[in-house]
Amino acid sequence: MNERDELHLLTGAYALNALNETERAAVDGYLAESEEARTEVTELSDTAVMLGLASPPVTPSPEFKANLMALISTTPQLGSGRATNAETDAAVTPLAAVPPVPTAPADAVPTSEDQASIREIAAGTTRSADARAQARWYRRPMTMLVAAAAAVALFAGGAVVGQQFTDANYQEAMAQAASLAELTAAPDVERSESPVSGGGTATLVWSEALQRSAMMFDSLPKLTGDLVYQLWYIGDAGAVSAGTFSASSGQDWRILEGSIGEASAVGMSVEPEGGSEQPTTTPIVVIEDA
Amino acid sequence: MFGMLRLVPSFSEPSEDYVSDVESVSKEALLRRIAEGDQQAFSRLYDDVAPRVLGLIRRLLIDHAQSEEVAQEVFLEVWQTASRFDENKGGASTWILTMAHRRAVDRIRSSQSSRDRDTKVGIRDFAPEYDHVSETVEVTIEHERVKGAMERLTALQRQAVCLAYYGGYSHSEVAALLKVPIGTVKTRLRDGMIRLRDELGVAS
Numbered sequence: 480m481n482e483r484d485e486l487h488l489l490t491g492a493y494a495l496n497a498l499n500e501t502e503r504a505a506v507d508g509y510l511a512e513s514e515e516a517r518t519e520v521t522e523l524s525d526t527a528v529m530l531g532l533a534s535p536p537v538t539p540s541p542e543f544k545a546n547l548m549a550l551i552s553t554t555p556q557l558g559s560g561r562a563t564n565a566e567t568d569a570a571v572t573p574l575a576a577v578p579p580v581p582t583a584p585a586d587a588v589p590t591s592e593d594q595a596s597i598r599e600i601a602a603g604t605t606r607s608a609d610a611r612a613q614a615r616w617y618r619r620p621m622t623m624l625v626a627a628a629a630a631v632a633l634f635a636g637g638a639v640v641g642q643q644f645t646d647a648n649y650q651e652a653m654a655q656a657a658s659l660a661e662l663t664a665a666p667d668v669e670r671s672e673s674p675v676s677g678g679g680t681a682t683l684v685w686s687e688a689l690q691r692s693a694m695m696f697d698s699l700p701k702l703t704g705d706l707v708y709q710l711w712y713i714g715d716a717g718a719v720s721a722g723t724f725s726a727s728s729g730q731d732w733r734i735l736e737g738s739i740g741e742a743s744a745v746g747m748s749v750e751p752e753g754g755s756e757q758p759t760t761t762p763i764v765v766i767e768d769a
Numbered sequence: 770m771f772g773m774l775r776l777v778p779s780f781s782e783p784s785e786d787y788v789s790d791v792e793s794v795s796k797e798a799l800l801r802r803i804a805e806g807d808q809q810a811f812s813r814l815y816d817d818v819a820p821r822v823l824g825l826i827r828r829l830l831i832d833h834a835q836s837e838e839v840a841q842e843v844f845l846e847v848w849q850t851a852s853r854f855d856e857n858k859g860g861a862s863t864w865i866l867t868m869a870h871r872r873a874v875d876r877i878r879s880s881q882s883s884r885d886r887d888t889k890v891g892i893r894d895f896a897p898e899y900d901h902v903s904e905t906v907e908v909t910i911e912h913e914r915v916k917g918a919m920e921r922l923t924a925l926q927r928q929a930v931c932l933a934y935y936g937g938y939s940h941s942e943v944a945a946l947l948k949v950p951i952g953t954v955k956t957r958l959r960d961g962m963i964r965l966r967d968e969l970g971v972a973s
Contacts, residue, residue, distance in 0.1 A: 491959030497933040526966040531866040533915035534828040536820035551848040664812040
């Protein structure tokens, strides 16, 4: 039996993902030159999918979807126009330098394996020319992805969450995540991104129809002492508080409290713990919602 | 650029027992919208396919938390690489489930700890294993068809295919588990899959 015959024998194993990387690459090379083998592999792959569809469906929890929707809303895409916005700011954090979420137990934090598989996505996308062109911005989303994955790990496993939150907190967190998911999936959702003075970026996401807004942050600096970030609706009538929070590492987001009403912008300032009636410091970011 | 729509195999359409959305929009059309950044389309596609994706991953990994992690990776990849979806190479379900299987297998192979699942998986057959899954809320049409087709394989073909696909074992691992030469496994996997293809009427 010659080498081609040997490789042709592997079409079944190939379709079943039962080959190691070396063997897989060898078959890929063979497929490139044999249309007959390509057809066979396509058919056997479709057959494998039938086996997949025959598995008992398992419906993920609503929280899983809510977290996923929150994740994708801050994850730039390959080759889409929107993604080019993500290129604006500077520093690409090395993957290894992404801090784990401190409150998550060790096994909930992405392992080097997870990071490797994330790099794999990145590597897999650099094959074609336009992918190479995207590589510059694409590195950053990968970084964000790791940080976001760490954050989501908090919500992902019920057991993990149970140790970290009281039931009330958990319910609240889930309600917030669901609220964000609904917002980012709204038909009229709009967004606007702006750098934050002091570091990081903020993205305002809003929907007229839902009368709801959220701010998403990437790499917002942690505050020291008794300081919090406070969000504000800003309009002709002045500033109205939209809630306070303290930044956690990596990515973060907040659904704004209250309604935007007549306000034309959303801003954020650093305030003493508990928040202020009116901003007492210069806003570090202001985003117009038009 | 969207050209002519390829007729997708019937199995990638929502089946009767798995009705998705009132308004019928194909998954392929949803993927095109997702490639443009449409999160609503993503939400709808997710609703359509998530139980299948998690079901498959769960079948391989068994552990629920790990399965959710991998499912999340899969959906993030769908979101990020939707523009790479090529209808000429197959339907949306094929694209997504192939991705899900690949990632589940990667997870199994990269994680030594998950090797303890060997004791749970053992050498299992198709039908009995299915019946013992407690989360089963619905038996899919595909399951009945695949079950019927599986019965047409020889016992050895069936074992090899199930170990590889549902167990995530490589062909050399399958050879070791079944104590047969690797060449025999290659042949069984290919002959078994060709038989399944013919029984299921899958043709491109």
